[in-house]
Amino acid sequence: MTAIGNIAAEPTFLLMYAIAFGLLYLGIVKKYEPLLLIPIAFGVLIANFPGGDMGVVQADSAGMVTLADGTMRNIWEMPLHEISHEFGIISYLYYALIKSGLLPPIIFMGVGALTDFGPMLRNLKLAIFGGAAQFGIFAVLLAALALGFTPQEAASLGIIGGADGPTAIFTTIKLAPHLLGPIAIAAYSYMALVPVIIPLVVKCLCSKKELLINMREQDKLYPEKNEIKNMKTLKIIFPIATTTIVAIFVPTAVSLVGMLMFGNLIKEIGPDTGRLFQTASNGLMNTATIFLGLCVGATMTAEAFLNWTTLGIVAGGFLAFAFSIASGICMVKVWNLFAKKKINPLVGATGLSAVPMASRVCNGISTKYNPKNHVLNYCMASNVSGVIGSAVAAGVLISFLG
Amino acid sequence: MSNLSTGLMLMAVGMVTVFVILLIVIFFGKFLIASVNKLSGKDNASSQNSVQAPAPVAQPAPAEPVPAPAAAEAGNSIYDLITPIGGRFSLSPDSEGRKPSLPFRFKKGDALCKITTADGESTLCASEDGTILAVLVENGSKVETNDVLMNIGR
Numbered sequence: 001m002t003a004i005g006n007i008a009a010e011p012t013f014l015l016m017y018a019i020a021f022g023l024l025y026l027g028i029v030k031k032y033e034p035l036l037l038i039p040i041a042f043g044v045l046i047a048n049f050p051g052g053d054m055g056v057v058q059a060d061s062a063g064m065v066t067l068a069d070g071t072m073r074n075i076w077e078m079p080l081h082e083i084s085h086e087f088g089i090i091s092y093l094y095y096a097l098i099k100s101g102l103l104p105p106i107i108f109m110g111v112g113a114l115t116d117f118g119p120m121l122r123n124l125k126l127a128i129f130g131g132a133a134q135f136g137i138f139a140v141l142l143a144a145l146a147l148g149f150t151p152q153e154a155a156s157l158g159i160i161g162g163a164d165g166p167t168a169i170f171t172t173i174k175l176a177p178h179l180l181g182p183i184a185i186a187a188y189s190y191m192a193l194v195p196v197i198i199p200l201v202v203k204c205l206c207s208k209k210e211l212l213i214n215m216r217e218q219d220k221l222y223p224e225k226n227e228i229k230n231m232k233t234l235k236i237i238f239p240i241a242t243t244t245i246v247a248i249f250v251p252t253a254v255s256l257v258g259m260l261m262f263g264n265l266i267k268e269i270g271p272d273t274g275r276l277f278q279t280a281s282n283g284l285m286n287t288a289t290i291f292l293g294l295c296v297g298a299t300m301t302a303e304a305f306l307n308w309t310t311l312g313i314v315a316g317g318f319l320a321f322a323f324s325i326a327s328g329i330c331m332v333k334v335w336n337l338f339a340k341k342k343i344n345p346l347v348g349a350t351g352l353s354a355v356p357m358a359s360r361v362c363n364g365i366s367t368k369y370n371p372k373n374h375v376l377n378y379c380m381a382s383n384v385s386g387v388i389g390s391a392v393a394a395g396v397l398i399s400f401l402g
Numbered sequence: 403m404s405n406l407s408t409g410l411m412l413m414a415v416g417m418v419t420v421f422v423i424l425l426i427v428i429f430f431g432k433f434l435i436a437s438v439n440k441l442s443g444k445d446n447a448s449s450q451n452s453v454q455a456p457a458p459v460a461q462p463a464p465a466e467p468v469p470a471p472a473a474a475e476a477g478n479s480i481y482d483l484i485t486p487i488g489g490r491f492s493l494s495p496d497s498e499g500r501k502p503s504l505p506f507r508f509k510k511g512d513a514l515c516k517i518t519t520a521d522g523e524s525t526l527c528a529s530e531d532g533t534i535l536a537v538l539v540e541n542g543s544k545v546e547t548n549d550v551l552m553n554i555g556r
Contacts, residue, residue, distance in 0.1 A: 116520060134417065137416070155412070193441075229443065232437065241430060250423065370531060377486060389424060396419050400415070
């Protein structure tokens with residue numbers, strides 16, 4: 001009856017509990033993205049009790065799964081209630097909500113509802129640095145291919161460098177669902193480690209003189225030509241227009257960018273859609289986060305997690321982050337070689353999405369050198385465009401490899 | 403090898419697409435700004451009140467609260483406290499949300515006010531000793547980036 005016999009027979013379970021307890025510790029005590037890490041960590045814990053049926057059953061590449069009586073079935077031909085009956089409710093939730101690709105776009109809608117495009121619209125030029133920081137995705141993709149990952153796995157690994165949880169999960173579901181657990185954990189843990197990673201890379205690449213560049217003074221020296229007269233109208237038109245453009249060029253990115261912009265639109269319209277905004281940014285997003293976290297955690301069963309690929313993901317994810325930050329910084333440096341109006345390299349570092357933590361961290365760095373030099377606003381510009389950039393990159397990867 | 407060339411191709415296509423999309427967003431954004439400006443220019447002429455909510459909040463205020471004697475008392479130079487971010491303005495917690503009685507003396511490092519954004523709270527702290535001469539924004543109102551919040555005397 002108890003699980004003790006099974007656990008004793010397969011001590012790898014103990015290792016999984018240790019990992020779950022470790023993640024819970026990081027979330028509760030160290031407060032690393034607790035809203036996500038705790039559901040994920042608890043998902044890991046409950047998934048690894050033999051007989052508990054709370055783990056996610058992964059189908060092989062042909063979609064075949066083994067039932068309890070030893071027969072093989074194609075999971076895509078099984079009705080949901082049967083999946084629930086055979087493999088437990090977490091598998092049911094996983095195939096209904098995650099594998100179908102439903103939850104990440106819903107979370108993106110919530111992210112959109114919490115995003116302010118104002119700083120980006122005020123400093124439109126800086127948005128380009130959000131593109132440069134996507135380089136890390138492709139650099140790690142190449143490195144992973146060289147190490148022998150399949151293109152699909154390599155792409156899912158690289159997308160961690162987009163520093164965008166929902167994007168990483170969405171891409172992984174489409175390309176390499178068997179890696180979902182480790183990739184989600186790597187993405188969210190590194191996002192939580194942004195306050196450590198960014199200063200590290202900045203310290204390696206930037207001189208004090210560059211960090212002292214005061215963007216506001218530069219603005220005064222070389223003022224913008226067209227000042228925004230009617231921000232409210234602009235903020236309402238912007239999401240509609242951006243969705244249209246992105247949808248035409250990268251249709252596979254629409255599920256992410258479209259939902260992001262929809263969330264943003266209902267926020268910017270104001271009281272007329274206030275109730276929708278409330279739901280999208282609170283209730284719905286929190287509901288989605290709970291299910292996403294638990295199910296992603298539950299994909300980390302002992303057999304799916306304990307292998308060398310996981311180690312590769314942990315190392316590759318870090319590299320992807322570091323490359324993304326570094327390439328953003330380098331592009332600013334190149335820009336500064338040619339342009340009169342100098343840009344603080346921290347603006348490049350925030351091209352890595354991770355809104356708004358990256359911006360806050362960079363603001364902290366700049367104010368450390370000069371307490372009056374607030375770069376927050378300028379960082380938010382490249383930060384927000386980084387979200388669009390990584391969603392577009394994900395769209396490209398999915399359309400080529402999916 | 404074929405995998406690597408796939409990777410290189412993806413890298414090239416991916417980066418180009420990301421940049422092209424962002425460039426389009428940027429130029430389209432500029433076009434939008436210009437056209438909205440044109441439209442709102444017309445609006446401005448016809449109905450003054452519908453455009454630019456923050457301006458009327460900020461502008462009439464300096465007329466009344468800056469008391470000349472306070473300025474003289476505080477010293478020579480007066481400067482504006484400008485918010486680096488947009489959000490909901492509230493006075494610092496130690497004044498319990500009430501307007502401090504003006505002129506209000508503060509020390510370096512004191513919290514002057516809070517700006518609450520969708521992502522959290524930012525506290526604006528004093529970088530040197532001074533005096534709040536006037537609070538130009540209503541407590542709890544929305545402020546945009548670069549709005550003037552307070553007049554400060556050194």
